[in-house]
Amino acid sequence: MFAEKLLNSYKAVSFDEVYLVPGLAEADPRSIDLNTRFSTNVKLLIPIASSPMDTVTELDMAVALALLGGIGVVHRNMETDRQVEIVKTIKMLPPVRTRILYANIEEPCGRVLEVMYKHNVRNLPVVSNGKVVGCTHIADLKDSCRKGLEPIPVKPCGTFRVTEAVRARQELLKGTIDSVAFIDADGMYLGTFVFYDAFEDAQPAVDSEGRLVVGAAISPFDKTRAIKLDRFVDVLVSDVAHFHNVEVLKEAKALVNEIACDFIAGNIATNKAVEDIVNTLEKVDGFRVGLGGGSICTTPEVTGAYIPTLYAVAKVRDAVDKIAPKTPVIADGGLRSPSDITKALAAGASAAMLGYMLAGTDEASAPLISIGGVKYKPYRGMASEGAMSRRFAVDRYARVSKRVAEGVEGLVRYKGSVYNVVRNIIEAIKAGFGYVGARNIEELWLKAQFVIARKKHAEGLSLDI
DSSP, X not given: OHHHHHHTOOXXXXXXXXXXXXXXXXXXGGGOBOOEEEETTEEESSSXXXXXXXXXXXXXXXXXXHHTTSEEEXXXXXXXXXXXXXXXXXXXXOSSOOBOOOEETTSOHHHXXXXXXXXXXXXXXXXXTTEEEEEEEHHHHHHHHHHTOOSOOOBOOOEEOGGGHHHHHXXXXXXXXXXXXXXXXXXXXXXXXXXXXXXXXXXXXXXXXXXXXXXXXXXXTOHHXXXXXXXXXXXXXXXXXXXXXXXXXXXXXXXXXXXXXXXXXXXXXXXXXXXXXXXXXSOXXXXXXXXXXXXXXXXXXXXXXXXXXXXXXXXXXXXXXXXSTTOOEEEESOOOSHHHHHHHHHXXXXXXXXXXXXXXXXXXXXXXXXXXXXXXXXXXXXXXXXXHTSGGGTTTTTGGGOOSOOBOEEEEEOOBOHHHHHHHHHHHHHHHHHHHTOSBHXXXXXXXXXXXXXXXXXXXXXXXX
C-alpha cells in the first residue's frame, strides 16, 4: 500500500505557515506573567532556555540566562570535569549581574582612572592576590596622580557574600557609591556589582536556596558524567537526537534511578514517543521536543526524517496531557524569531530552547572574529563535522553508530549583549500575548487559535489568508 501511504500523508504545519488569531486584549503587555516551568521542579520567570551547543552555552551564557529569569543548559562537548566546574561555579555566583571590574593594587593610578572613566564609576574594589583589600575612590586617585604617589590609595569598604545580594543592591541604590564587590567564603573576589545594573528590573531564576538555576546536557550512555553533574545542577537534559530508541530508553531507565535532580527526555517528536518513555522510565520531568527543525540541522535533507517543531510540540503536548499531566514541554529547533516562540507556547510548549537567536552575542561560547570589518561569531550544529570531530560528542547520536554529519557550520553576525537580545525577545512575546488576549502561558493555551496563511513575496510581504 505504498501509494496509499503517500496519498494519506497528514498535514504537519510549521512556524511560517500559521499565525495567531487576535482576540480581546484584557491586559496591558507590561502586566503579562511569563512564569513557567522548565521541568517538574525548575521554575522560570521567562520561558527561555539556551541550547546546549558548544558555540552557545557555557559559563557566561548560563549565568546571563538565569539572571534574566530563564535557564542555560551547558553543553557537554567538553571534558566532564570542565562541565562540572562550570555548573559548580554558577551555583557559587551571586544572583545579580556582576562584572569583572576592579583595580589591582599594583596598577598605576592613571590606568585605574582610565578604567573608572570608561565604566562611569566613582569607586572600584581593590584586589590583591585574588582577595578584596578595600576600595579606591576617584577623588583620591586624582590627588595621588597629581602628586605622583604610588601605590593607589586604598580605603576600607564593605564586601558582600553571595547570600547578601539584596543588601548589596540597597547599598548601591543609596547613591553614595557606584560599585561593591562580592566575595566567597574564603574572601576571594567573585565580581563587582555596578550601580547601573542595580536598576535592572529582570528577576533571576533561582533554586530553593536562592542560587542561580542551571542545567547540563548529558548522554544517557554517559552515566559517570551524569552522576558527577547531579550534585550541582537543577536539571539534566538528555542530548540525543532521537530519544525514542530502544537502547537509549534502556540506558535512560537505569540512569534516572541514580540521580536526584530533574531529568528531561529528548529529543522526541511524536505522541508515541511520550507513551513509550512514560511506560519505560520511572521518572520524567520534562520533554525536549524537536527533530530536524534546527536552523543549521540537515537531518531532513540527509536522512529524510523530519517533523516540523510546531506540530511536534502540539502532538507531544496532547499526549502529555493524557499520560503525564503538567509535565513541561520544551520546544527545541527552528525558532528563528519571537513570533515563533509565541506560536510554540500557544501550541502547548512550556518553554523554548534557543540556539541561533542567542548565537553571536557577547555571552555565546564562540570567539569573536572580523571579516571585512564586520564582526561575526562561529555557530555550528552539534551534528556538524566540526562538533563530531571532538571526542566528547561522539555519543550524542546513540554512541558512535552514526558517521554522517547532520548539521552544518557557519557564522552569525555579532549581536552585542545577550541581555539586550533576550529583553527584546520578551517584549515581543508579551506583545504577542496581548494580541491574543492572554495574561499568562496557561491562558494562552486556552485562548490561542491558529490560522493557516500562505506567504507571498511581491513588492514586500503580504498574506493571503
